[in-house]
Amino acid sequence: GQQLNQSPQSMFIQEGEDVSMNCTSSSIFNTWLWYKQDPGEGPVLLIALYKAGELTSNGRLTAQFGITRKDSFLNISASIPSDVGIYFCAGPQGGSEKLVFGKGTKLTVNP
Amino acid sequence: ETGVTQSPTHLIKTRGQQVTLRCSSQSGHNTVSWYQQALGQGPQFIFQYYREEENGRGNFPPRFSGLQFPNYSSELNVNALELDDSALYLCASSLGYSPDTQYFGPGTRLTVL
Numbered sequence A: 001g002q003q004l005n006q007s008p009q010s011m012f013i014q015e016g017e018d019v020s021m022n023c024t025s026s027s028i029f030n031t032w033l034w035y036k037q038d039p040g041e042g043p044v045l046l047i048a049l050y051k052a053g054e055l056t057s058n059g060r061l062t063a064q065f066g067i068t069r070k071d072s073f074l075n076i077s078a079s080i081p082s083d084v085g086i087y088f089c090a091g092p093q094g095g096s097e098k099l100v101f102g103k104g105t106k107l108t109v110n111p
Numbered sequence B: 001e002t003g004v005t006q007s008p009t010h011l012i013k014t015r016g017q018q019v020t021l022r023c024s025s026q027s028g029h030n031t032v033s034w035y036q037q038a039l040g041q042g043p044q045f046i047f048q049y050y051r052e053e054e055n056g057r058g059n060f061p062p063r064f065s066g067l068q069f070p071n072y073s074s075e076l077n078v079n080a081l082e083l084d085d086s087a088l089y090l091c092a093s094s095l096g097y098s099p100d101t102q103y104f105g106p107g108t109r110l111t112v113l
Helices: none
Strands: A005-006 A009-016 A019-025 A031-039 A044-049 A055-058 A061-065 A073-074 A087-093 A100-103 A107-111 B005-006 B010-012 B018-026 B031-038 B044-050 B053-057 B064-068 B074-078 B086-094 B108-112
Touching: A005 A087, A009 A019, A009 A031, A009 A087, A019 A107, A031 A073, A044 A055, A044 A061, A044 A073, A073 A087, A100 B044, B005 B010, B005 B086, B010 B018, B018 B086, B018 B108, B031 B074, B074 B086
Parallel strands: A009 A107, B010 B108
Antiparallel strands: A005 A019, A019 A073, A031 A044, A031 A087, A055 A061, A061 A073, A087 A100, A087 A107, B005 B018, B018 B074, B031 B044, B031 B086, B044 B053, B064 B074, B086 B108
16 A cells, blocks of 8 residues: 655754655655644644645645655744644545555654 | 544553444544554554445454444444554544544553553
């Protein structure tokens, strides 16, 4: 089945720094989703992307749908301590209801 | 508006036992999806129920089964538990089966000894 590869696996940054992470696949996705998961909680949808080349923002978060449809990027500007958590990319496998997730990027923000 | 709730929060079982996990959908949602999240991994799709019928299944053996009730709440049943079944089990509800409208519950942490 389709697999999503996220990088980096973890990041340690200072408060105020910008963050970039990405997600790649060997297969084409028609939708890219970015989630954040806090400890003891379920994932929360941050941004949804539906079109190749699309750039979408949600506050300090910006995500892009790669033009090859095989990758996506998430950027966080001016990080703050509450940005700490695990960020997952995900997409529907074969356009179905089955959502495939990456392994996540763990973000630590030092005040 | 009530969010997605799951019970129990934590559960400890031994190998070979059976377990039932429960999920209450967000108000107005008719679709429930279940995921298994092993430590350090992303969630893996188990199956989805839409209007009480299974609407898709991931690569999980038949000992993983589910139900959806007329009020759209759902159960996940796992028989003959194995050590590798230890994980966080998440359910997500949505209106219809569009994955970008799924809201996740906090999960049930299952430990198999």
